[in-house]
Structures are given as C-alpha cells and as structure tokens.
Amino acid sequence: MSRVPAVVPDRSTNPFHISGDVDFFLLRDQERNKAHLEREQKKTMHVHEKVTYSSKVSAKHRSLRRELQLEDEAEERKVCAETEQLRAFRDNTIWKLAITKEKRMESDNINSYVDQKRQMFLIQYALEMKRNEIQRLEMLAAKEEAKLELAEKSLEKDAALFDEFLRENDRSSVQALRAAEKETKAKIEKIFEFRDLTTQIMNIKSEISKFEDTLQHYKIYKDFLYKLSPKEWFDEQEKKRLALKKAKEVANTPKESSVPSTSGDKVPLLRRSSSGILLEEDPDSDSEELELYFTEPQQLLDVFTKLEEQNLSLIQNTQEMEETLEELSFTLKNTQNRMDREVNQLKQWITTMMMSIAKEEETAAELELKARVFYFGEYQGAQQDKLLESLNCKVLDVYRHCIGTQQDTNLGTVQMLTIIEHQLDELLESLERVPPAKIDQAEKAKEKERRMRLREEKAMLQKQLQEERLQRARARAHAEIKKKKGRKLVCRSRPPVLRTKEESEHMFMDKEKEEQLFFFT
Known part of the structure; x- marks a missing residue:
C-alpha cells in the first residue's frame, strides 16, 4: 500500500500538535494487516487452540491493562531519574555556574x-x-467484567434449565x-389373535x-338307491303311509270337532319322489322321508351283479354289432370299388x-359299295366260300x-x-391286377422280340433283293x-404316280400283320 504523507499542523493557531513522525494511516493499515494475518492463522489452527470471543476480550483487556501499567512504571522511573539528576545538579556548583551563565544568555536561549x-x-x-x-x-473494564459475570451466571442458569x-x-x-x-406389543398380539381367528374361520368354512x-354326495347316493329300489316296495310304502294318515285323521277328528277351526280348509300337498311316484304331504306336518329299501350291502351287491351281467351282455352285443358293421362296411367298400x-x-x-x-359299319358299307360296283350282276359263290373257309381256318x-384246347372244334x-373275346376280357382283368413293373418288363421283352423279328425279316428281304x-x-x-441305230430318243417327263386304294389296303394289311405278329406270337 502507498504510504500517506503525514499531516503537519499549523503551530501558530494550535499550541498542541502531533509529531510529524507518527503516521496514523500507517498504523491503521498495520492493524488491518495484523487482523488479516490472525484470521488466516485461525483458519489453520485446531479446535482446542482457538478461543471464544469473551476470553479474547478479557485477554485484550488484561494485555491493555498490563501495557498501561508497564508504561506508567517506565514513566515513573524516568521522572524519578530526572528528579534525582536535577537534585544532583542543584547541589553541584557546576549547576549553579551553568544557571548563572544561562541568565547571561541572550533571548534565543530564553525562547528555547x-x-x-x-x-x-x-x-x-x-x-x-x-x-x-x-x-x-x-x-469500563470493571463494568464489562460485571456484565460478563452476570452473563456467565445467566448462562449457567440457562444451562441448568x-x-x-x-x-x-x-x-x-x-x-x-x-x-x-406397549402399544406395539398389544397391536402385535391383536394381529396374531386376528390371524388365529381368521384361520379358525377359514378352517370352519372349509369343514x-x-x-x-x-351331504351332496350322500343325497346323490340316496337318490341312486331310491332309483334302484323296486316299484313294489314303493307301493307298499305308499300303502303304509296312507294307512298312517287315515289313523291320524281318525284320531284327530274329535279334537277338531271340539275346537272350531279359525283358518280355512288346508289342502294336502303332493310331491313327486325321485322314482316318479306322487306322495301327499300335509302342510303342517314335517315332510317324512322314506326309509331305504336296502338294509344290507349284500342286496346292493346282488343288484350290481345283475346290472353288470346285463351290461356285459349289452357290451358283447354291441361289440358283435360293431364287428358285423365293420365287416359290412368293408364288404360294401370293396363291392362299391369293384362295381365302380x-x-x-x-x-x-x-x-x-x-x-x-x-x-365296321363304315368298312361294311365300303365293301358293299365295292361289291356292288365291281361285282354287279355277277355272283361268285365259290370264291366267297373259299374266303369264308380261310377266315374260319384263321379264327380256328x-x-x-388262345384257348389251347382241342375240344369244341365244331363251333x-x-x-x-x-369265346376269344371273353378270354380277352378275362386276360385284361387279370392284367389290371398284375403289378405295372411286370407289365412294363413283359412289354419291353415283346418289343425286343418284335424288333429282332423285324430286323431278321428286313435282313431276309435285303438278302432276297441282293x-x-x-x-x-x-x-x-x-x-x-444290241447296238442302237439312228437318233437317240428323248425321254418324256414321267407323269405323276397316282396313288390307288390298293396301296392303302396293302398298308392296312401290313399293320394287321404286325399286330397279329405282336399279339399272337
């Protein structure tokens, strides 16, 4: 910080002045720096090393008091020393001479x-x-100490309070x-009691x-036993109930005649038992249930054995019927497939x-037309007979x-x-039952034989032609x-070859021959 120049007072106006060597602003800055350093030191100090405000104030008062006492003692010592020196100078002759000399001094010495x-x-x-x-x-310190003591006492009282x-x-x-x-214990006990009661309630409900x-099972069993009981027993029970009712009516008639009835006539109620029998009930009397017919378990066992025998016979009949039904359905399917x-x-x-x-009709019409055209007006019976004989020989x-027997040659x-047609139909039916692999194999073998035969025939024809x-x-x-004489003749162009029907017949005959060779060899 820059130092502030000292203020020099005017001595002519005020006889009391402050020395120029003392700088109050410098002192203020020093105090401020000192306080700042103390605060920084307190930040790094431990807790046990720090002091409270009251102890700090009391320490300041004590230090100030001690400093003042020390200053007073030093001043008293100085004054005592000066007085002793003055006394010594007064006693001394030299001091007297000095005093006398001073009187002779000028006005400057007086001013000094x-x-x-x-x-x-x-x-x-x-x-x-x-x-x-x-x-x-x-x-002030005494007053502050008194206040501090009062504050300490009040603090002690407050601390005690x-x-x-x-x-x-x-x-x-x-x-x-x-x-x-206690409340939590009581609450827990109540909760446990509540849980115990709820568990008891749940157990009772489950029971x-x-x-x-x-009870429902027993009622079902009871109804079942009522259904198994015979009708004769129901009739007997009905008769007994009617007899008891008549006896009660006879016994109650004198009482009813003596006491007039205030209410109207009561109509007896009817109820139907589980077996289908109508039973009367009085509205006043409680509904009396019938006694069971079965008193011993052997009776039930006998009934069960009878029912079991009946069930077994019915089961056997149903099984037989199912078997017959399956057979009929199988035969029906087979016959249906065969018929289809x-x-x-x-x-x-x-x-x-x-x-x-x-x-055949077309061929017959063509043949008839040909016969009419070529053989019109001529009848060659011998040729037709020969043709029929040749056809008969071929068919035979x-x-x-095909048949392979010598019987019935007069047919x-x-x-x-x-007969050949029927045999062909049977062979076709049997051919359908043969597996296709064998059929393919036989066809391949026949095709191979036919090709070999055709190859041989072709070779024979080629040999004949050669x-x-x-x-x-x-x-x-x-x-x-023969030597030709004269001019060479020029050949004319040949006319186109006309295809006659004989060639088509020849081709048709060749196809028939091939089919005969394929199917009948």
Whole structure:
C-alpha cells in the first residue's frame, strides 16, 4: 500500500500538535494487516487452540491493562531519574555556574527554555490525559467484567434449565418409547389373535364346505338307491303311509270337532319322489322321508351283479354289432370299388365297341359299295366260300392258340370269336391286377422280340433283293449286246404316280400283320 504523507499542523493557531513522525494511516493499515494475518492463522489452527470471543476480550483487556501499567512504571522511573539528576545538579556548583551563565544568555536561549517548558507541560498534560483514559478504561473494564459475570451466571442458569429440560425430555421420550412398545406389543398380539381367528374361520368354512360336499354326495347316493329300489316296495310304502294318515285323521277328528277351526280348509300337498311316484304331504306336518329299501350291502351287491351281467351282455352285443358293421362296411367298400371299376371298364368297352361298330359299319358299307360296283350282276359263290373257309381256318387257329384246347372244334366262327373275346376280357382283368413293373418288363421283352423279328425279316428281304439284283446283273452280262441305230430318243417327263386304294389296303394289311405278329406270337 502507498504510504500517506503525514499531516503537519499549523503551530501558530494550535499550541498542541502531533509529531510529524507518527503516521496514523500507517498504523491503521498495520492493524488491518495484523487482523488479516490472525484470521488466516485461525483458519489453520485446531479446535482446542482457538478461543471464544469473551476470553479474547478479557485477554485484550488484561494485555491493555498490563501495557498501561508497564508504561506508567517506565514513566515513573524516568521522572524519578530526572528528579534525582536535577537534585544532583542543584547541589553541584557546576549547576549553579551553568544557571548563572544561562541568565547571561541572550533571548534565543530564553525562547528555547520556554519551548522546553512548553514541551514538559505538554508531556505532563498527555500523561494526565492518559491516566484519566486509563481510569476510564479500567472502569469500563470493571463494568464489562460485571456484565460478563452476570452473563456467565445467566448462562449457567440457562444451562441448568436446559439440562433440566433435556432431562425432562429424556424422561418423556423414555415414557413415550415405553408406551409405544406397549402399544406395539398389544397391536402385535391383536394381529396374531386376528390371524388365529381368521384361520379358525377359514378352517370352519372349509369343514362346512366339505360337509356340504359330503351331504351332496350322500343325497346323490340316496337318490341312486331310491332309483334302484323296486316299484313294489314303493307301493307298499305308499300303502303304509296312507294307512298312517287315515289313523291320524281318525284320531284327530274329535279334537277338531271340539275346537272350531279359525283358518280355512288346508289342502294336502303332493310331491313327486325321485322314482316318479306322487306322495301327499300335509302342510303342517314335517315332510317324512322314506326309509331305504336296502338294509344290507349284500342286496346292493346282488343288484350290481345283475346290472353288470346285463351290461356285459349289452357290451358283447354291441361289440358283435360293431364287428358285423365293420365287416359290412368293408364288404360294401370293396363291392362299391369293384362295381365302380367294372362300370368304368364297361363304359370303356362300350365306347370301344361303339367305335369298332362304327368302323365296321363304315368298312361294311365300303365293301358293299365295292361289291356292288365291281361285282354287279355277277355272283361268285365259290370264291366267297373259299374266303369264308380261310377266315374260319384263321379264327380256328387263333382259337386254338388262345384257348389251347382241342375240344369244341365244331363251333362256328362267331361262337369262337365270342369265346376269344371273353378270354380277352378275362386276360385284361387279370392284367389290371398284375403289378405295372411286370407289365412294363413283359412289354419291353415283346418289343425286343418284335424288333429282332423285324430286323431278321428286313435282313431276309435285303438278302432276297441282293440275290435278285445279282441275277439281273448276270442276265445282263450273258445277254447279247444290241447296238442302237439312228437318233437317240428323248425321254418324256414321267407323269405323276397316282396313288390307288390298293396301296392303302396293302398298308392296312401290313399293320394287321404286325399286330397279329405282336399279339399272337
């Protein structure tokens, strides 16, 4: 901090002035820095090293008092020393000479003397003021100490009262805790009692439900026993009940005649038993239940054995009926499948027969037309007979190959054809039962044989053609050579070859031959 220059007072106006060496602002700054350092030191101090405000104030008063006492003692010592020196100088002759010399001095020495006296007065005045201030401060310190003592006493009283309050509070808290513990214990006991009662109630309810279930079961058993009891027993019980009722009516008639009835006539009520029998009940009398027919368990066992025998017979009958029903359903399914298959086969045969009939009719019409065209007006019976005989021989040959017997050789051509057709149908039916793998294998074998046969026939034809070609070449070689004379003739273009029906018939015959070779060899 920058130092503030000292204020120099005007001595002409005020005889009392402050020395220029003393800087009050510097002292203030020093005090402030000192207080700041003390605060920083207190921050780092421990708790046991710190002091309270009251102890701090008392320590300040004591230190101030001690400093003032030390200053007073030092000043008294100085004054005593000065007085002793003055006495010594007065006694000394040298002092006298000095005094006399001073009288002879000039006015400057007088001024300096006055100044010294003035300074002495000021010092004495300052001492008096300091003493008064010290006394005032001592009085203030005494008052503050008295106040502190009163405050300490009041604090002690407050502490005692606070301790008493704490004791009372502890007593009340202990009593409250005891009361709370008692209440909690009572509450827990009540909760346990409530739980025990609830468990007892639940047990009783469960027992009641069990008893109700058993009662329902017993009622069901009772109804079942009533149903098993015979009707004769019900009739006897009805007769007994009616007899008892009549006896009661006879016994109650004199009483009813003596006492007039205030209410109207009471109509007897009817109830139907579980077995279907109507029973009368009086509205006043309690409903009396019938006694059980079964008094011993052997009776029930006998009834159960009878019912069991009946059930066994019924079960056997039902099983037999189920077996027969299954057999019938199986046979029905088989017959239905067979009939469906036969119907489909018949439908296919009908379609094939219709197609073959249509083809045969077409061929018959064509043949008839051809016969009319080519053989109109001519009748060649011998050729037709030969044709019929050849057809009969072929059919007979096929019949022998298909049937494989020499019997019934006197049959006609049509009859043999019908037998062959029936045999073909049977073979087709048996062919459907044969597994397809075997059929494929047989077809492959037949196809292989047919190809081998065709290959052999083709080889034979080629061989015949080769031989014919060789013969023609030999004939050409042995023939005479004819030289052509004249101009060479130009050949005309050949006309297109007309395809006649004979070729188609020839092709048709070739197909028939192939089919005969495939199916009948």
